[in-house]
Amino acid sequence: MSATMIKEFRLPDLGEGLTESEILSWKVSVGDTVSLNQVIAEVETAKAVVELPSPFAGVIKELHEQPGTVVEVGKPIVSFEVADDAGPSVSEPSAPSAPGSSSAAPAEGEQPAAQKRQPNLVGYGAVVESSGRPARRPRTLAPAGGPAASQPPVLEPVGTKPAETPPGDTGPAERPRSTPPVRKLAKDRGIDLALVPGTGPRGLITREDVQEFVRHGAVPPEGERPAAGAAAGAAAPGERETRTPIKGVRKHTAAAMVSSAFTAPHATEFLTVDVTPTMELLATLKETSAFSGLKLTPLTLAAKAVLVALRRNPSLNSHWDGERQEIVTYNYVNLGIAAATPRGLTVPNIKDADAMTLDQLAGALAALAETARAGKTLPADLSGGTISITNIGVFGIDAGTPILNPGEAAILAMGAVRSMPWEYRGEVALRQVMTLSLSFDHRLVDGEQGSRFLADVGAILAEPGMVLTMV
Structure with missing residues (x-):
């Protein structure tokens, strides 16, 4: 049986020197087995909502931050248990180093640090090529009429990504199929998408499905409702004012x-x-x-x-x-x-x-x-x-x-x-x-x-x- 080791994934700079991001949701739970490039979290920067791909293949050991928490770049957000013989093909991103700092030269046959570092733009992922070496594939839009842009790493389709596993379950639940705006709408309304019937193609949950769910007075169980103030613009009946955190x-x-x-x-x-x-x-x-x-x-x-x-x-x-x-x-x-x-x-x-x-x-x-x-x-x-x-x-x-x-x-x-x-x-x-x-x-x-x-x-x-x- 091969030995294992713990690897920390620190929140990377998601582009343009942003110093913090908010954890919107985790797509995995402690104990889940994840593959390389599987989306593990959705975070919101000051500019965009982005998905974080996993830099490792292994088991989720610990989630260091809860949804709704604003985390500074460079802080650990999740720990993985990975095989010790996995090699240094992918390493965790570290906090940005100070200008002028130096590092030891790589040993012979070892990858340069620049090649091992997690790319700091979401949409980039460590994709293992047939040679066993990781390659970066940026997600870019090609200009209209121009050559096709490089495609992002292939992730598991929506609906097959692991969701949080309730206590007592033996395996991860299937994530409801929906689009990011619909998930955002459901979150703001305090609705668990697992309770909403999907009428779209192959069971896709649409905006109309969520609105219909609300119109019929269906509400999530008490234990599944978001904390007070968690949903922007949400107000309890009878409240004379609504307070929304200034963020994002x-x-x-x-x-x-x-x-x-x-x-x-x-x-x-x-x-x-x-x-x-x-x-x-x-x-x-x-x-x-x-x-x-x-x-x-x-x-x-x-x-x-x-x-x-x-x-x-x-x-x-x-x-x-x-x-x-x-x-x-x-x-x-x-x-x-x-x-x-x-x-x-x-x-x-x-x-x-x-x-x-x-x-x-x-x-x-x-x-x-x-x-x-x-x-x-x-x-x-x-x-x-x-x-x-x-x-x-x-x-x-x-x-x-x-x-x-x-x-x-x-x-x-x-x-x-x-x-x-x-x-x-x-x-x-x-x-x-x-x-x-x-x-x-x-x-x-x-x-x-x-x-x-x-x-x-x-x-x-x-x-x-x-x-x-x-x-």
Whole structure:
């Protein structure tokens, strides 16, 4: 019988230097046998909800933290009992070392530490190749129309992952099949998904199933209800107020907005534009084979207009580096799109959007929206933006004064497209009109530069053919 040893798994940096994460749920229990890359926990950072894959194959010895606990990066969260002859193919991640620290050189035939360290972005996992050596496979999204991205490690399908084993059971229970937003909804309502009948394909539990469960007054047993305050927005009958802990995305958003509002001197300008030609172009494009199957919206064409206008007004695509006392002007555009999700406001961005064709941009916007709604946006996609767009028009709002995404020079708000009486060729006609609101950092962008950029975006949306005079 081979000897065993205890391995600790410390909470890794899930991307972009985040210092803490909240344990949302454990997908395993003490005594469960897990395989390499099996999802063992779901955690929430300040930017995203992510799944943690197991760095070891072995038995769960101890869960160091309970769901709902905020844990600092580098602290142990789970211990494994693994075979002593498993070798060093996968080792636990350690807390980030101080700059300039040194380590001993690996012995001959031993893997370098960089190859043994657990990758710090979720979606990366240690995948054992046929040679027995681990290989990293990043989970990335391929640009629309581009080559296929590397696929993430193959995990056990939802529904076969072990759930917590009740006392007295001889084996793990099957995890109810559902999607992340549905699991979040059930958690907020204090509902055990194991009690909810699934009406979706192959028994999938849908949002409607959870809502129907609530409508019929079904509640979980007393012992299975979440602790007071655990579910955001949950209030007991008769309570006059509800207190929700400030954490996760809401905490990050609040800190970022306060920092931005009181660091960068905001200026906001407005422009109301007749976008009838743009709406007509949109209808025409939807009927062409080149855009078949793609979701085209006013946001798609507005995003393209912003990318074109930035070529003529690069100061809007810049950053104020206070430490070095430099203005950094980007020669690429990572276009941020503000997204309202069940977890709060996020601003994922499309990398190198300026290099995309219109159909590629449409595909990237659709993928971004779908991923954000599912709560699966990667931390790397929430950082590195250079300029942002927020589409407040989808809520029926005409104009606003958007706050800059921290570190960016400008943000454009798109208002609702409305049919209004408008002067057209010397007469009053019913036209489709939109108001654009541009906020910019007045340290980086002068009034003239901001005005020219906004005028260029408006000119393109008022007459898409104007692009030919700008490129």
